[in-house]
Amino acid sequence: MNCERVQDLLYRYAAGTLAPELKREIDEHMAGCDACRAEAERVKPVLVGAARLPRNIEPPADLWPSISGQIGRRKLVEGRFAPAVARPWWTRPPILAAAAMALVVLSSTVTTLVVRRPPGSPAVTVQTAALSGDFLTLEAQYVRASDEILGALNQGEVKIAPETRAILERNLRVIDQAIVESRDALARDPANLELKDMLLSTYEHKLDLLRRVTST
Amino acid sequence: VSDAVRLAQTGDQDAFERLYRENAGRVYALCLRLSGDARDATDLTQDVFVHLWEKLPTFRGESAFSSWLHRLAVNVVLSGRRSEFRRERVVVATDDPDAVIGARHSNPKPGLAMDLEKAIAALPPGARAVFVLHDIEGYEHQEIAELTGIATGTSKAHLFRARRLLREALER
Numbered sequence: 001m002n003c004e005r006v007q008d009l010l011y012r013y014a015a016g017t018l019a020p021e022l023k024r025e026i027d028e029h030m031a032g033c034d035a036c037r038a039e040a041e042r043v044k045p046v047l048v049g050a051a052r053l054p055r056n057i058e059p060p061a062d063l064w065p066s067i068s069g070q071i072g073r074r075k076l077v078e079g080r081f082a083p084a085v086a087r088p089w090w091t092r093p094p095i096l097a098a099a100a101m102a103l104v105v106l107s108s109t110v111t112t113l114v115v116r117r118p119p120g121s122p123a124v125t126v127q128t129a130a131l132s133g134d135f136l137t138l139e140a141q142y143v144r145a146s147d148e149i150l151g152a153l154n155q156g157e158v159k160i161a162p163e164t165r166a167i168l169e170r171n172l173r174v175i176d177q178a179i180v181e182s183r184d185a186l187a188r189d190p191a192n193l194e195l196k197d198m199l200l201s202t203y204e205h206k207l208d209l210l211r212r213v214t215s216t
Numbered sequence: 217v218s219d220a221v222r223l224a225q226t227g228d229q230d231a232f233e234r235l236y237r238e239n240a241g242r243v244y245a246l247c248l249r250l251s252g253d254a255r256d257a258t259d260l261t262q263d264v265f266v267h268l269w270e271k272l273p274t275f276r277g278e279s280a281f282s283s284w285l286h287r288l289a290v291n292v293v294l295s296g297r298r299s300e301f302r303r304e305r306v307v308v309a310t311d312d313p314d315a316v317i318g319a320r321h322s323n324p325k326p327g328l329a330m331d332l333e334k335a336i337a338a339l340p341p342g343a344r345a346v347f348v349l350h351d352i353e354g355y356e357h358q359e360i361a362e363l364t365g366i367a368t369g370t371s372k373a374h375l376f377r378a379r380r381l382l383r384e385a386l387e388r
Contacts, residue, residue, distance in 0.1 A: 007372075011351040046382045049332040050351045056241030057248060063262050064236055068229065070262070071269040178373040198342065198370075201377045 001025045003167050004174060006036045014044055015051030035167050035213065135196050142203035149210040158214045168213050175206045221281050225272050232272075236265055239282070243289050249348045250293045252337040264289045290349065294364055335385035339378055346371050347378035 006029050012018045013026055030037045152158045153165075160168070182199040186192060220238075223231035243264050248257035268288060275284055336344060345364065349355040350371070357368045357375075364371070 008357065012354070042383060043379045045386055046332070046379050047351060049386070050347075053332065053352060055245060057245040058241045059244045059258060059261055060254065061258070063240065063258065063265070064233055067236060067262050067265045067269075068233070070266050071229065071232070174369060174372060178367075178369040181367045181369050182373070197340070198373065198377070202373045205373070205376055205380075 001029050003029075003033065003036055003170055006030070006033075007039065010040055010043060011047045011050065013040070014047030017051075032163070033167060034164065035171070035209075038212070135200070138200060139203065142200065142207055146203070146207050146210055149207075149214055153210075153214065160213060164213060168209070171209060172206065175202060175209070178202050179206070218281065221272070221275065221277075224269075225275065232269060235268070239285055240265075242282070243285070246286070246289050246348075246353070247293055249333075249336060249352065250290070250345055252339070252341075252344060260293050264292045267292055286353070290353075290363055294345070331386055332382065335382045338385065339381055342366075343374045343378035343381065346374035347382070350375050351379070 006026055009018065009022065009026060013023065018026070030040060149158075153160070179199065179202050182195060182202060186195045186199060189195060220231045220234045224235055240261065244257060244261045247260040247264065248254060251257050251260060264285075268285060271288065275281065336347065339347060346360055349360050349363070350357065355363070357371045360366070360371045361368045366374075
């Protein structure tokens with residue numbers, strides 16, 4: 001079992017709903033994979049909490065009278081209903097407008113992400129200021145910060161175990177693919193603040209992974 | 217196929233009411249978590265059952281009725297038919313999760329579950345949808361991609377982000 005599959009199954013692992021064979025495979029993987037073990041530990045409170053959430057919540061009022069009234073006015077239709085939309089609702093213009101409003105609020109908050117310096121690599125600081133107005137600068141900072149750590153790794157300035165490196169490379173492939181897809185989407189819709197936010201989050205994810213791997 | 221389903225397929229509204237009573241809690245919980253808003257969830261739940269009434273004749277029993285209904289409910293919520301309602305409320309949910317959660321449960325549960333519900337409601341819409349579908353409802357990334365039209369890599373990025381935001385929210 002690889003890291004990607006382990007990450008996919010973490011929620012069922014935390015919920016205790018995995019088949020015994022799958023659970024054993026994950027246990028075996030984690031015994032030899034620091035990255036997956038650390039990630040599992042980090043998200044455990046979230047996943048255990050999610051597994052315990054009630055699956056049923058009664059509506060605040062009896063909705064049947066309203067539903068009954070609506071179906072009573074309609075004929076029973078043999079035809080098929082409209083298919084699911086191809087585009088997710090959160091990427092639709094009204095939702096993006098709402099996301100834009102939220103980001104305008106967020107952009108007034110200036111935060112600083114200080115990247116812990118791995119041995120032998122330069123210290124990097126990413127200023128996440130003015131998210132909506134300075135996307136390209138921020139993107140360049142994340143790319144540069146990640147490239148510097150990768151450069152230190154490739155030049156042997158920072159050494160990690162070969163197994164860890166293999167795992168890192170597999171994870172980076174997934175992240176880089178997400179970055180490519182987000183950038184493609186952004187190229188088609190350059191004003192999409194939700195996409196920008198998601199892309200920056202993915203860069204942050206990549207940088208965080210590199211930082212954690214090289215600082216252990 | 218149960219008797220209630222079979223009768224409801226022929227237009228029996230009493231049988232359909234039984235289906236509503238048996239499934240309303242499950243559908244409402246899904247709508248509530250996906251939309252992050254109690255009023256929207258009420259509207260969406262009604263939409264789901266109206267759609268169910270219209271589509272029920274096409275149910276052939278190849279899968280369990282509950283699974284089929286669940287998938288239909290996800291489609292209704294993701295279809296964005298009530299995006300005009302969400303427009304303002306997404307911002308409200310982001311800025312003031314307490315206000316949202318206060319309206320969403322008549323019998324709120326204290327502790328971690330409540331904190332987590334609040335944090336889920338405060339997630340960005342895309343991250344929230346993927347987290348709810350993957351980590352609560354058990355959908356695979358490929359299924360989420362098919363339901364929402366996003367790539368599986370994007371779904372994974374959303375999930376990673378959602379878990380991180382939730383973890384941070386719970387630690388605060």
